[in-house]
Amino acid sequence: MKKQILSFLFLSLFITSSYAQLRQNFYKNTCPNVESIVKSAVTKKFQQTFVTAPATLRLFFHDCFVRGCDASVLLANANAEKDHPDDLSLAGDGFDTVIKAKAALDNIPNCRNKVSCADILALATRDVIALAGGPSYSVELGRRDGRISTKRSVQHSLPHPDFKLDQLNSMFSKHGLSQTDMIALSGAHTLGFSHCSKFKSRIYSKKGIDRTLNRQYALQLRQMCPLKVNPTIAINMDPTTPRTFDNAYYRNLQQGKGLFTSDQVLFTDTRSRPTVNQFASSNNAFNQAFVTAITKLGRVGVLTGNKGEIRRDCTRAN
Numbered sequence: 367m368k369k370q371i372l373s374f375l376f377l378s379l380f381i382t383s384s385y386a387q388l389r390q391n392f393y394k395n396t397c398p399n400v401e402s403i404v405k406s407a408v409t410k411k412f413q414q415t416f417v418t419a420p421a422t423l424r425l426f427f428h429d430c431f432v433r434g435c436d437a438s439v440l441l442a443n444a445n446a447e448k449d450h451p452d453d454l455s456l457a458g459d460g461f462d463t464v465i466k467a468k469a470a471l472d473n474i475p476n477c478r479n480k481v482s483c484a485d486i487l488a489l490a491t492r493d494v495i496a497l498a499g500g501p502s503y504s505v506e507l508g509r510r511d512g513r514i515s516t517k518r519s520v521q522h523s524l525p526h527p528d529f530k531l532d533q534l535n536s537m538f539s540k541h542g543l544s545q546t547d548m549i550a551l552s553g554a555h556t557l558g559f560s561h562c563s564k565f566k567s568r569i570y571s572k573k574g575i576d577r578t579l580n581r582q583y584a585l586q587l588r589q590m591c592p593l594k595v596n597p598t599i600a601i602n603m604d605p606t607t608p609r610t611f612d613n614a615y616y617r618n619l620q621q622g623k624g625l626f627t628s629d630q631v632l633f634t635d636t637r638s639r640p641t642v643n644q645f646a647s648s649n650n651a652f653n654q655a656f657v658t659a660i661t662k663l664g665r666v667g668v669l670t671g672n673k674g675e676i677r678r679d680c681t682r683a684n
Contacts, residue, residue, distance in 0.1 A: 387670040388506035392485075397477035401505075404486060407470040408493040411463050416609055419494040420558030421460030426491040427554070427663070428453055429484075431541065432523045434667015436512030436674060437483035440464060442681045443515060450520035455561065461681075463490050468680050483680035484509035488664050498557055500611030501653040506664060510674025513683040527564045527626035531635040534628060541666045547659035549632055549641045553652055555625070556615040557608065559600035562591035565625050578630045580622030587625075601625065616646035 393400045412418045429439040432447055439447050440461060447453055448461075467486050471477045485507045496502040525537055531545075538548040568576040568584070570593065575584040583605065590601055602608035603625050604615055615629075619642050624630030632638045645652040675684050 388508040388665065388668065390504050390506055392507035393477075393481060396480045397471065397474070399474070400471065400477065400481055400485075400507075401489060403470050403474065403477065404467045404489045405493050407467040408463055408490045409497060411459070411466055412494060412497045415459055416498075417457055417459045418463050419498040419611075420554075421457035422463045422487070422490050422494045423460075423554050424558060425456055425460035425464075426487055427551070428456060428524060429487060430663050430666045431537075432520050433512055433514065434669070435484055435488065435509055435664055436667065436669050437464075437487055437509075437677070437680060438512040438515040438519075440483055440487075440680045441512075441515035441683060445516050445518075447515045447517065447520050450517040452520050452524045452526075463494070464680055479676055479678050482509050482511045482674070482676045484511050484668070484674075486680070491660070495611055498609065498611040501657055503657040503661065506661065508668075508670055510669040510671070511677045511680075511683075512669060512674055525628060527560075527628055528567070529628040529631075531631050531638055534631075541663070543659065543662055545638060546641055546655060547662060549638055549645070550652065550655035550659040551663065552629065552632060553613065553615050553645065553656055555603040555629060556611055556613070558603050559608075560603055560625055561597060561600055562595045563597065565601075565627075566591065568627065576627070576630075578622060578627075578634050579624075583621075583623045603629075613645050613649040613652040616642050616652065620646055 408418070408422075425439060426435075429435055429437060432439065439453065439456070441447070448456060464483060464487050467490055468483060471481050471486070472479065488505050488507070488509065492503060492505050525534055534548055535545050538544075543551070565587070568579055569587050569591065575581060587601065591599065604618060605623055606618060607614045618624060619630060619633040622630065624633065633642045645655065677684055
């Protein structure tokens with residue numbers, strides 16, 4: 367028991383010392399205009415396609431939950447994270463957003479190869495959230511890029527659509543995220559879409575429609591997702607305001623309109639329901655909790671100092 371406590375304390379100190387090196391003005395002397403350059407590139411991409419917003423946000427989450435926020439999800443190799451089944455649905459527009467922002471920085475001589483791909487992804491995530499109507503917030507910077515990306519590291523690292531509350535809490539707590547943080551980050555499902563296969567069991571099963579699912583909504587989903595649906599068809603995660611980052615996601619849960627089991631369980635489980643109700647009644651409360659949660663997410667497993675690198679190409683280790 368004593369060994370376990372010491373191990374936990376050591377891990378806590380290690381994690382704290384890593385993210386303690388992050389700071390908002392990290393590039394003050396090397397690339398002082400980093401935020402405006404990235405924002406300009408991200409805005410241009412967003413104006414080309416709205417998918418930029420959910421794609422970039424989801425890319426950040428998947429990156430941080432696997433090996434930490436080190437941009438390893440961007441690496442391309444014969445055994446890369448992005449080729450794991452859980453990552454195959456990551457939209458290409460998220461990757462393209464980071465690549466375009468990196469190119470914009472590299473066009474500025476004093477910024478060339480000075481800003482990590484991990485920091486570019488963190489900044490781009492903040493920017494797409496704001497562009498979609500969500501809160502803007504200060505981003506801690508100073509992450510280094512990881513050199514390793516493997517399919518194996520993704521296994522059992524990401525939440526699945528059929529997760530229940532205990533499974534969600536267990537996975538998020540491993541990264542220092544509380545139940546409130548988890549519920550707030552789940553609100554990112556106010557944007558984006560899902561393929562029918564991810565929730566098919568809720569609308570087609572031997573027992574019929576999932577009882578926790580609003581029946582009228584379920585019948586609408588059946589129309590959009592017939593049994594032999596084209597696998598490329600995608601359904602909005604938020605049926606009410608799919609292009610706005612807001613608290614409608616939580617009001618949808620109150621009405622039984624959570625697309626995934628892992629969404630709806632946040633309301634059906636009485637342990638998490640009060641937080642859902644709070645966020646549903648106050649967009650401001652949701653925004654504040656989301657900013658706190660995504661800031662904590664951005665500290666997960668970060669590499670700082672000489673523990674990583676700054677990639678010249680975001681898709682390749684130096």
